[in-house]
Amino acid sequence: MPRTHIELDESIERLSILDAEGNVDKERDPDINRELLLKLYRAMVLGRRFDERLLALQRQGRIGTFPPISGQEAAHLGAVAVLQPEDWMVPAFRETAAEVWRGRSLESVILGNAGFNEAAALAPPGPNLPVAVPVGSQMLHAVGLGWAARYRGKDQVVLTFFGDGATSEGDFHEAMNFAGVYQAPVIFVCQNNQWAISIPRHAQTRSATIAQKALAYGMPGIQVDGNDVLAVYAAVAEAAARARAGNGPTLVECETYRMKMHTTADDPKRYRTDEEVEGWRRKDPILRFETYLKRRRLLTKAKIEAVDAEVREAIQTAVDAAETRMASLGDPIDMFDHAYAEMTPAIAAHREEFLAETAAAAEEGSDA
Amino acid sequence: MPRTHIELDESIERLSILDAEGNVDKERDPDINRELLLKLYRAMVLGRRFDERLLALQRQGRIGTFPPISGQEAAHLGAVAVLQPEDWMVPAFRETAAEVWRGRSLESVILGNAGFNEAAALAPPGPNLPVAVPVGSQMLHAVGLGWAARYRGKDQVVLTFFGDGATSEGDFHEAMNFAGVYQAPVIFVCQNNQWAISIPRHAQTRSATIAQKALAYGMPGIQVDGNDVLAVYAAVAEAAARARAGNGPTLVECETYRMKMHTTADDPKRYRTDEEVEGWRRKDPILRFETYLKRRRLLTKAKIEAVDAEVREAIQTAVDAAETRMASLGDPIDMFDHAYAEMTPAIAAHREEFLAETAAAAEEGSDA
Amino acid sequence: MPKLTMVQALNLALQQEMAADDRVVLLGEDVGVDGGVFRVTDGLYEAFGAERVLDTPLAESGIVGMSIGMAVYGLRPVCEMQFSGFSYQAFHQLENHAARMRWRSQGHFHVPMVLRAPYGGGVRALEHHSESREAYYAHTPGLKMVIPSGPRNARALLVAAIRDPDPVIFFESKALYRAYREEVPDKEEVLPIGTSQITREGSDLTIVTYGAMLRPVMAAAEELQQQTGAAAEVIDLQTIAPLDDTLFVASARRTGRAMIVHEAPRSFGPGAEVVTRLVEKAFYYLEAPIARVTGYDIVIPLFAREKSYLPNADRVLRAARRLIAA
Amino acid sequence: MPKLTMVQALNLALQQEMAADDRVVLLGEDVGVDGGVFRVTDGLYEAFGAERVLDTPLAESGIVGMSIGMAVYGLRPVCEMQFSGFSYQAFHQLENHAARMRWRSQGHFHVPMVLRAPYGGGVRALEHHSESREAYYAHTPGLKMVIPSGPRNARALLVAAIRDPDPVIFFESKALYRAYREEVPDKEEVLPIGTSQITREGSDLTIVTYGAMLRPVMAAAEELQQQTGAAAEVIDLQTIAPLDDTLFVASARRTGRAMIVHEAPRSFGPGAEVVTRLVEKAFYYLEAPIARVTGYDIVIPLFAREKSYLPNADRVLRAARRLIAA
């Protein structure tokens, strides 16, 4: 009748491969091919520049509120870079660069941020769920998708993103637990960016890491330096291999930092210090990756400039296209579409009513 | 840039003091005083006998569906025995003996099972929340109560019960997480009785123990032999001391077994074997406690019979009182009470309407 | 034709749809080995295996959220809430996702799932097992809300719900589960969602109802005819949303008098929409105020008193007599 | 009297109630250090400390469930949902517990909590930030549902909500938060929950509304008078449930014509109950069908189109003219 220690199913580890100075742990370098490395680099730069441009557009009132991703490029791009095209991605809302990686056009992102439902129609119909704002609620869909893929005998895996804040929601728990029970091929990628709006990570939960929450579900969990794109890639690749082999889900915590505001409606000065932000600036994911690529002679100063110019041009083209399209979009009558496969009698009647109102308004020069 | 092992905040242990044969680990015996030991014994016997009587009443159609507790007496009585009268208890629904321990009359239990709202009015107005059926939803109230007690400078603790099935609900997670963050003085007692209706423990979650779920919240967790009333008491006492000292919540998993059906509407033969049930019968919590008390010369055969007779009489008295009261209860007009502090105009109007309907029905001899 | 209880009829619908379409999978608490606490899924685990009939952990949001993922993938999940009173744990999944996925993705994805849940009073059940809150779902754009009134239409509506490309909330009256048997043809029968039905013709008064209330309403209509000679037309909505107002509007235009009967609490309940549609579309034909015979604005009491809460034939009859006299 | 925005007026109510009563505590996501995403709780963390203003983890059921426990203990928690569209995560806590604790315990315990949530459209916000689903709560026995229409009544109603012995869902229109200022006396003002108000007198037509819709309705009423000479009586419900039907019933009896205006989707929406009360209590006085000017039966579109979804003064005016002509 002892008081015995219970051995846990899994042990929790922390992985880091490329440090803030760009030094690499050669033994653990995931050996990504050169093409993919450069594609990743471009995507990271694009993510950063796009953020800046969106911010400018927002400040000019040309788009609405949006959530910047700066600082988190490695955390979400390192993760999606592992996926095959037929794998599923289930995003939260702060993975714009990952969405673009998966085929969403910059134009669609701009339109979405400008409040156009049509943005979704511009996204390619691939296996990527649209962004949905309710925090934490998307992870369960990943479990259902993963279960269905296995049911269909496909070796697809499903990768879902969420923030540190999202881990407090009941749905996080239910998703992790269902995935464990059904051994669903799901990779749970937490972008732990240290803040959920104004709530710091330590006030979100008392556990020392988010990775260890995997233990509650008999699931492997790992913490990685989320600003280290090689470590993120390596950990997610390991998780994807596990899932594809039928060995179930994994929780990957990427420790990163939101360098900008929560959304453009937020003022982070109210709750965090400049020093903290500066500390993280020194851990920038792009700079260290640049150093790594330069040392591997995959990148030169000239190439860096070329990427930057190319990316800026792509953004400019998208902004122009979006603004042109916006002029043609937004016919309010479209709002009655896509509620159901077939329009219900009430919606059809409301649509007629709306048309009549619009006509009457036009006649009197007033508002519909 | 290593792959390092992360040390966890807490280690998970298993505690057992009194084994199935009644052998005690003297070193760990929590040294409960003789009076309390005998009170516990009586309460366990009462719980068992009351279950049997309720089952008979149900089969005779004198009460409705109810959830038997047989086999789980140690798990919930060992826990509440630790509480002070001013501490709070927040029950699930399978802790009838604990409710009675805390002052609820047998009569109130019978009335509740007979479908009378008045059952609640008969419960003493102490710090015990009423049973509520939605699984897992009550634990958050325990956190709020505990927080409030601390806010008021009281050293009350809050003990909340729930089943193994309840640990899958999002609310379990949110309650545990909030309790951790606020270091609320809450003792989370899981009666892991191996089944949630027809779902076995291993299909409920993939973690090897429920106790280890505490790690997700930076909270101590312990697994105990839930049929060992001394171990339950010891673990809960430790948790209560921790909470009272301001050191926050604890998760206590009591491994026990539901010996009877889920509720009287359930047929466990559909999903579990007789052998399994028999295996657990050998681990009966009352028998081993009896052995222990006999060995400590606190109990004799005569005393056992006396307790049994006294308990049966108490039950009989309660059944009689309940049946008398039922005859006087159930005036449907009471259903309009207690919706709000002040009756709303609509409810007042509905009440009038009901009275008019009743009068009209009486006149024509039909249904109100 | 075999005579089936509603439980058996629902089981038949599930069994046949599963046999015909491997996209149909079931999930929920105790739906597998146990066959469901009301036995609606009895035998399906044995027939189709654990891959098609999933016993889930105890988590409603998990069940609904997982169903949404399955449906997006292309399956046709039919999930069960053990009682409709536990669907609130999943309310955000239904409102935020099931109802909006088609719209949010502009048609790229849709959620052809069914959420089945026993609802309503009358079987001496516990708290949270007897309520009737279909209005929550009826008011939610993107969802459909169906409530059958007997074995035969339960089967035909469940088939339609499973085949529907949009999410359907499907409430099953516990009081009807084993109340009586009805002939249910073995061969396929489908009733389109969004259509109501005249279950009794009459020219003096229109009674709109659905679910478990149809039986007392029909009884009251018979009695009314006997007592007063007045003929009540009875309309079974079958679908609450999208609401088919064509039959009851046409009927009320003919009869000039209407009432609505449901178990749900009255204020902001489903009946208010029926009344309002009548005001909007039959106002000038109405000869008396439309009556509501419903649950009261309180939580349905524990079972010792639930009968007093639920509308019954006598209450309907008295209301009908008053309406005719008005 | 100082002129305050609605945000400032709500802040004043919280600040004064907290100062006067140490049972009042605030909790929610970002309500503390950040002062709330709309700044309604600005400065309160600084004034009352972390013990009275709790920044919570990101979990709505947690927030509401914890509030229920606090309220049962004897505190008066005021919790915030960051947007009303995230209250569904806590729907079961509200329906299962906040609404039922008094009843379940037969009066031993009660839940004097307030749930504050910004609702409604008009500020170019994201998905799930613009909806108006007060009907869910209005239909739930045991809850009260309050929606102020301006700074002054917002303050006075919030004070009443905090002091109310029962759980109050308190929706605040984002569109009104900073739309205009109103004189709000520094000294205490309390408006009883459950009472509507006549905000404009008139004898030709009754318009019932609440929340953000009051302003366009008032504008339409003015314009109507100018254009046609017809005088609309405008009634601000203020409380949706329990619904005060006395004023609008009396008004419609006088005017014979009525309409209801709200942002919420139309079918099974709050307006249906208003229409039905009028049918039940003013039928023989009505000269025309009661009109509904509301949101449509779809999810409110993203912000590029939200204006087309929301009722505005012109739509109200046209409906009023049609009603008068009917």
Ligand SMILES: Cc1ncc(C[n+]2csc(CCOP(=O)(O)OP(=O)(O)O)c2C)c(N)n1
């Ligand atoms: C269910 C829900 N509650 C609240 C919000 C409001 N909200 C949006 S983002 C956010 C913080 C999210 O934090 P985290 O999960 O860490 O993601 P991050 O924003 O840091 O990327 C909050 C509270 C929401 N969108 N959904």
Ligand SMILES: Cc1ncc(C[n+]2csc(CCOP(=O)(O)OP(=O)(O)O)c2C)c(N)n1
């Ligand atoms: C939210 C919710 N979902 C479903 C149910 C139906 N139900 C009642 S008890 C139960 C199983 C509970 O299992 P567990 O938590 O292990 O407690 P036990 O019954 O074993 O004591 C279920 C599914 C419920 N009451 N509440």
Ligand SMILES: [Mg+2]
């Ligand atoms: Mg974050």
Ligand SMILES: [Mg+2]
């Ligand atoms: Mg159990």
